[in-house]
Amino acid sequence: MIDIDVAFKEAKIQQFLDELDQELIGLETVKTRIKEIAALLLIARLREEQNIVTERPTLHMSFTGKPGTGKTTVAIRMAQILHHLGYVRRGHVVVATRDDLVGQYVGHTAPKTKDVIKRAMGGVLFIDEAYYLYRPENERDYGQEAIEMLLQAMENKRDDMVVILAGYKDRMDTFFQANPGFHSRIGHHLHFADYSLEELMAIAELMVQQQTYHFDPTSRQAFWEYLQHRMQQPHFSNARSVRNALDRIKLRQANRLVKQGGQVTPDELTRIDEADIRQSRVFRGGLDEEPAKMAAVGVNQV
Amino acid sequence: MRITQGTFSYLPDFTDEEIKAQVQYCLDNGWPIAIEFTDDPHPRNVYWTMWGLPLFDMKDAEAVMEEVRACRDMYSNYYIRVTGYDRSLGRQTTALSFIINRPEEEPGFRLSRTEGADRQIRYTLSSYSTDKPAGRRY
Ligand SMILES: Nc1ncnc2c1ncn2[C@@H]1O[C@H](COP(=O)(O)OP(=O)(O)OP(=O)(O)O)[C@@H](O)[C@H]1O
Ligand SMILES: [Mg+2]
Numbered sequence: 001m002i003d004i005d006v007a008f009k010e011a012k013i014q015q016f017l018d019e020l021d022q023e024l025i026g027l028e029t030v031k032t033r034i035k036e037i038a039a040l041l042l043i044a045r046l047r048e049e050q051n052i053v054t055e056r057p058t059l060h061m062s063f064t065g066k067p068g069t070g071k072t073t074v075a076i077r078m079a080q081i082l083h084h085l086g087y088v089r090r091g092h093v094v095v096a097t098r099d100d101l102v103g104q105y106v107g108h109t110a111p112k113t114k115d116v117i118k119r120a121m122g123g124v125l126f127i128d129e130a131y132y133l134y135r136p137e138n139e140r141d142y143g144q145e146a147i148e149m150l151l152q153a154m155e156n157k158r159d160d161m162v163v164i165l166a167g168y169k170d171r172m173d174t175f176f177q178a179n180p181g182f183h184s185r186i187g188h189h190l191h192f193a194d195y196s197l198e199e200l201m202a203i204a205e206l207m208v209q210q211q212t213y214h215f216d217p218t219s220r221q222a223f224w225e226y227l228q229h230r231m232q233q234p235h236f237s238n239a240r241s242v243r244n245a246l247d248r249i250k251l252r253q254a255n256r257l258v259k260q261g262g263q264v265t266p267d268e269l270t271r272i273d274e275a276d277i278r279q280s281r282v283f284r285g286g287l288d289e290e291p292a293k294m295a296a297v298g299v300n301q302v
Numbered sequence: 303m304r305i306t307q308g309t310f311s312y313l314p315d316f317t318d319e320e321i322k323a324q325v326q327y328c329l330d331n332g333w334p335i336a337i338e339f340t341d342d343p344h345p346r347n348v349y350w351t352m353w354g355l356p357l358f359d360m361k362d363a364e365a366v367m368e369e370v371r372a373c374r375d376m377y378s379n380y381y382i383r384v385t386g387y388d389r390s391l392g393r394q395t396t397a398l399s400f401i402i403n404r405p406e407e408e409p410g411f412r413l414s415r416t417e418g419a420d421r422q423i424r425y426t427l428s429s430y431s432t433d434k435p436a437g438r439r440y
Contacts, residue, residue, distance in 0.1 A: 090361045122362025160364055 002046055011045075013038045016081050023077075025206060026199040030074060030190050034081065037188070041085040058187040059087060059162050060154050062130075062176075064169040065192025068240030071166045072126070074192075078164070079124040088162060090122035098132040101146040109142040113149045121160045130165040130182075131175035147179060154185045195238050200227050204242050213250065213270050222277040223249075229282045245280070252276040303410030305343050308383060308399040321370065321384065321402050326363040328386030333397050334358045335366050336387065337373050339380045341439040342432050343408075350383065370402060379405045379440040405431075405440035 008014070017035060024031070040057055047054040059082065063071040076093050083091025096116045103109035117125065127133075127150075135141040154163050165172070165182065169191060176183040195203065201224055208214060215223060226245065230236060253276045257264055281287060306312060316324070328335055335357045338350035353373040357366055366384075373382055382403035385396050409430040416424045431439040 089364075092361050118357070118365035118368070119359045119361065121360070121365040160362070 002050070004042075004046070007042060007046055011038075011042055011085060013042065013085075016077075016084065020077055024070060024073065025202045026195055027070060027074070027192065030070075030192060033188060033190055034074075034078065038081060038085060041082075041087055045086065056158065058158065058185065060186045061162070061164045061188040061190060062172060062182075062186050063164055063166040063190050063192060064172045066168065066194055066238060068237035068242075069192035069194065070239060071192055072128070074190075075124060075126045075164050075166070079162075082124070082162060088123055089160075092123035093126050094120040094123065095126045095128060096120075097128050098143065098146075101127075101133065101150075102142050104142075106142075109145040110149065113146045117149070117153045117157070117161070120163075121157065123161060125161055125163045127163065127165050129167045131167055131171045134175055134178055136178060147182075151181045151185065154182075197224075197227055197231065200231070200238070200242055203239050204246065207243060207246055208272070211246070211250075213246075213253075213272055215272050216274075218274040219272045219277055222274045223272075226277055226280060226282055233282065233287060235287070248280070249276045252279055303408055305381070305401070305404065305408055307345060308401060310400050315404070316400070316402060318367065318370075322363045322367055324398070324400065325366045325370075325384065325386075328398060329360055329363060329366070331386070331388070331397070332390075333386035333388050335360065336385050337366075337369055337382065338385065339373060339377045339382045339403075341380050341405075341436060342429065343381050344411075344427065344429050344432070350381075353377075353382075356387070374403050378403070381405070407440070 017031070017038070020031060020034065037059065044054050044057060061078075063075065065071055072095070079088065079091050079093045082088045094116060100116055101109070101113045103112050133143040133147050133150075135143055150163065153161070165186070167175070204223060204227070205215070223245075227242070230241060230245065235241075249272055253272055256273065256276060257268065310316070310324075325335060337353040337357075339353060340347065340350040353369060357369065360366055370382075370384065380403065381401060383399055383401045385399040388395060388397035411427045411429050414426050414428065416426070418424060
């Protein structure tokens with residue numbers, strides 16, 4: 001008899017899942033799938049220990065979702081979990097885009113792709129915006145060569161690495177239609193939905209806390225309203241927009257304190273004031289500037 | 303005459319498993335691996351030919367082993383060595399280097415003596431195999 005509870009505990013799976021829960025707000029379907037994969041790998045290991053013939057599961061994946069929905073973050077966590085459960089030997093992530101894989105002239109692509117594949121061995125190869133590899137309008141495009149090498153690696157080097165393709169849902173769907181080879185080699189399709197207002201607020205609270213700042217009730221309300229505006233605007237990229245907004249708010253807070261001068265309390269150093277948020281252009285129908293640009297022109301003018 | 307040079311030179315030749323373990327040790331230390339081959343095994347010949355480029359940024363020894371096997375297939379009757387380079391400031395040198403392939407027959411070296419003025423003798427070593435042109439030696 002084998003005690004699954006003991007094996008589960010020894011593999012410290014729960015610990016990973018808890019960390020995941022604390023670190024990532026929402027994403028329930030993604031978390032469920034990670035849990036399922038962890039269970040699959042645990043059982044595979046128990047079967048192996050009992051000398052039951054066990055085929056190595058295919059864990060190539062596709063992550064679809066809008067910008068800032070946590071695809072890269074989950075890929076990094078996934079690599080750690082796969083490493084922890086003994087599925088990959090090292091557990092690092094190599095991020096590659098078209099530029100890293102596709103060359104500029106004949107004979108340039110193969111060594112580039114080969115090098116990326118080699119670097120990813122023992123870990124996870126994360127290909128962001130994978131659909132750029134495929135340019136149907138140009139039949140001589142070197143992307144095709146990279147695609148073929150990747151397909152081959154996904155098959156032959158299944159023991160050595162996990163490939164995760166990421167990008168927007170609709171474009172990935174077209175990409176998979178045009179390249180059925182990928183679709184059939186991918187075991188898991190995970191979709192990352194946009195975050196709700198409540199989730200974005202929770203993400204903001206988490207980030208603020210991680211950076212040892214805090215909202216007071218008025219600034220919390222102001223940030224909530226900020227998010228409501230920002231979500232309607234173009235180029236909204238979910239959690240990343242939250243992070244960027246907090247960066248700008250921290251900048252304003254620092255400038256406010258310096259301008260104010262005199263004595264400050266530790267509480268003031270960590271508190272975000274309503275004014276730090278309401279200064280944002282987003283409240284007047286504009287877009288926030290990049291933090292770098294803001295610093296250059298001085299916060300007051302923004 | 304069995305040529306010995308580099309690390310582990312007095313041990314029996316490594317198996318693939320053992321090579322892989324050493325390679326992983328290098329990678330874990332952040333030393334990129336290069337694979338080099340030659341058919342001129344003179345101890346003072348430091349210029350071996352590199353197999354492709356040095357393998358930067360590898361994490362897993364299996365990636366290096368693919369190249370080791372490819373090089374061995376192509377130059378099965380050459381000396382092949384694996385080197386790990388430590389680029390850290392103050393070291394900047396080969397940290398570890400060992401032979402992973404050798405020709406079937408190793409004829410060894412001739413010791414020549416040249417007598418000079420005052421009965422002084424100068425010694426020099428030359429490899430029997432380098433009498434033949436490069437590429438036809440082993
Ligand atoms: N659920 C979440 N909880 C907390 N933080 C999150 C969550 N999702 C994303 N983030 C944070 O948002 C930022 C952007 O996430 P990430 O880079 O993973 O997005 P992405 O989906 O890869 O975006 P892109 O498609 O633009 O590459 C990161 O700083 C990450 O920590
Ligand atoms: Mg990303």
